[in-house]
Amino acid sequence: MSDCSTCIVRNRAICASLETVELQALGNLGRKLKIKRGETLLWEGDPAPVVANIIDGVLKLSVNLQDGREQIVSVMYASDFIGRPFGKESPYSVTAMTDAELCVFTRSAFDNFAREHPDLQNKLLQRTLDELDRAREWMTLLGKKSATERIATLLIELSERLVVEGCSPINTRLDRFELPMDRQQIADILGLTIETVSRQFTRIKKDGIIDLPDRRTVVISDRARLELLAEVA
Known part of the structure; x- marks a missing residue:
């Protein structure tokens, strides 16, 4: 070592x-x-x-x-x-x-x-x-939250946990990141179907909350609204 x-x-x-x-x-x-x-x-x-x-x-x-x-x-x-x-x-x-x-x-x-x-x-x-x-x-997420809330919660978590220490302050949250999992894996994690995951991504993008330049990249355009969807206090 x-x-x-x-x-x-x-x-x-x-x-x-x-x-x-x-x-x-x-x-x-x-x-x-x-x-x-x-x-x-x-x-x-x-x-x-x-x-x-x-x-x-x-x-x-x-x-x-x-x-x-x-x-x-x-x-x-x-x-x-x-x-x-x-x-x-x-x-x-x-x-x-x-x-x-x-x-x-x-x-x-x-x-x-x-x-x-x-x-x-x-x-x-x-x-x-x-x-x-x-x-x-x-x-709680799997048992009580809607599909939209589940997707929003996962995106908030990823934006916080994918920060690389040394490149950004510890508390910085990413507004642009690469998804480490594909749509099917997201569905498996959140207890949804892949079709539901795709529809929810499209819906959140259409609402101007996120942008999806490609299949893997997520850009958070309006964090406050995303947190509201995820019910983050």
């Missing part, structure tokens, strides 16, 4: 709580790994030999339904932590939605390190609680 102090997600990743010496010790246990879009890091139900910080890129967590369909249960971004510390099997598959770069640790080495560093264990607990909160918010 290179010097962890130069990592672009250093201040947001799970290791942010560590002192310099501790950070270097953890860095010595890890390695950088680049994976291509569509490549799977962990498979649902299989042994989970690694955990990782996402340095760059977007990954999905998914499970297979009994009828063979895939259900995307979460989308993970730069600085997010993936894997199951202190666990033996992965409850979901972890697959890259874009080309990605990860900081990977063997689970056993990371578990041993975490046991010796209470601050890191506290950070793991906080991340777990944050993910639980996100899961509850997503349940």
Whole structure:
């Protein structure tokens, strides 16, 4: 591993709580790994030999339904932590939605390190609680929000989570970005049909809230109205 102090997600990743010496010790246990879009890091139900910080890129967590369909249960971004510390099997598959770069640790080495560093264990607990909160918010989205509100909520989240640290202040939100997923994946994430997703994009564009220069690019033209659609306080 290179010097962890130069990592672009250093201040947001799970290791942010560590002192310099501790950070270097953890860095010595890890390695950088680049994976291509569509490549799977962990498979649902299989042994989970690694955990990782996402340095760059977007990954999905998914499970297979009994009828063979895939259900995307979460989308993970730069600085997010993936894997199951202190666990033996992965409850979901972890697959890259874009080309990605990860900081990977063997689970056993990371578990041993975490046991010796209470601050890191506290950070793991906080991340777990944050993910639980996100899961509850997503349940509300899927259970109560309309198709338009779901699309707007996803676009707001992407505009905030795709910011690259070092290029923009941490709190800056993007008004132009590339979608890391296609229309079918958006439909799977939001519990909609692909036809509904396409209609909603067209509707929001027609209302002048966003522009769609091509299939992947989104330009937010009126953030206040988009937030109103998403019911963002």
